Amino acid sequence: MARDPAASYRGWNADANFDRMIEPARRWAPDLLVLTGDLSEDASIESYCRIRDWACRIECPVAWIPGNHDERGAMLPVFEEAGFSSGPVVEAGSWQLALLDSTWPDDPGGELDEARLKPLAELDGGRPVGIFVHHQPIPVGAAWIDKVGMRSAGRLWARVRELPSARFIAFGHVHQRFRQQVDGVECLACPSTAANSLPGTPRFSAGETTPMARWFVLGEDNFRSGYLAA
Numbered sequence: 642m643a644r645d646p647a648a649s650y651r652g653w654n655a656d657a658n659f660d661r662m663i664e665p666a667r668r669w670a671p672d673l674l675v676l677t678g679d680l681s682e683d684a685s686i687e688s689y690c691r692i693r694d695w696a697c698r699i700e701c702p703v704a705w706i707p708g709n710h711d712e713r714g715a716m717l718p719v720f721e722e723a724g725f726s727s728g729p730v731v732e733a734g735s736w737q738l739a740l741l742d743s744t745w746p747d748d749p750g751g752e753l754d755e756a757r758l759k760p761l762a763e764l765d766g767g768r769p770v771g772i773f774v775h776h777q778p779i780p781v782g783a784a785w786i787d788k789v790g791m792r793s794a795g796r797l798w799a800r801v802r803e804l805p806s807a808r809f810i811a812f813g814h815v816h817q818r819f820r821q822q823v824d825g826v827e828c829l830a831c832p833s834t835a836a837n838s839l840p841g842t843p844r845f846s847a848g849e850t851t852p853m854a855r856w857f858v859l860g861e862d863n864f865r866s867g868y869l870a871a
């Protein structure tokens with residue numbers, strides 16, 4: 642979204658697309674909604690207030706991480722007042738969901754330093770773990786967005802290898818479908834509510850379903866996931 646609710650993003654109106662996701666999301670009736678960043682294009686308070694109001698209409702707990710277009714300091718008061726969680730760990734049944742902030746000011750790419758990775762070291766290795774982070778920890782095969790992925794991703798992967806109960810890493814940022822297993826860990830893109838590209842193309846390429854979200858069903862020690870479209 643942006644300060645102007647009529648603003649266009651890659652030919653789409655984000656507010657209208659958010660509205661189109663309300664009914665599919667309510668039918669899905671999630672136990673938790675995780676917002677994976679780049680919620681606003683201009684980090685305006687107005688846009689965060691509208692996103693808050695939209696998320697409240699899904700009628701479930703909400704968790705969030707910032708994206709490179711966001712400003713954590715602008716989001717925090719709006720979302721905290723609404724009771725949205727920024728983690729760094731959210732409990733979901735037997736699962737521990739770690740919300741990691743990979744964003745840095747004026748930086749379209751991302752990185753997790755040791756301080757940002759610390760929540761992973763404090764998780765219970767006997768329970769399944771899902772990680773949410775804005776930037777993709779492996780290339781998705783799309784040059785336009787892989788050039789601003791997660792730098793030094795080996796740091797995250799080293800921690801994940803020490804955590805055998807890590808089941809998935811889910812990320813926003815890439816505006817496309819993507820799923821790939823790495824060392825037994827599923828890397829799962831969460832497509833965009835605002836505009837999606839056909840997957841694996843060198844430039845952002847229109848033609849993919851928009852708006853879209855990713856659903857998860859978390860079992861005792863396993864999970865399923867797929868795409869939810871309006």
Ligand SMILES: [Fe+2]
Binds near residue numbers: 679775813
């Ligand atoms: Fe992003």
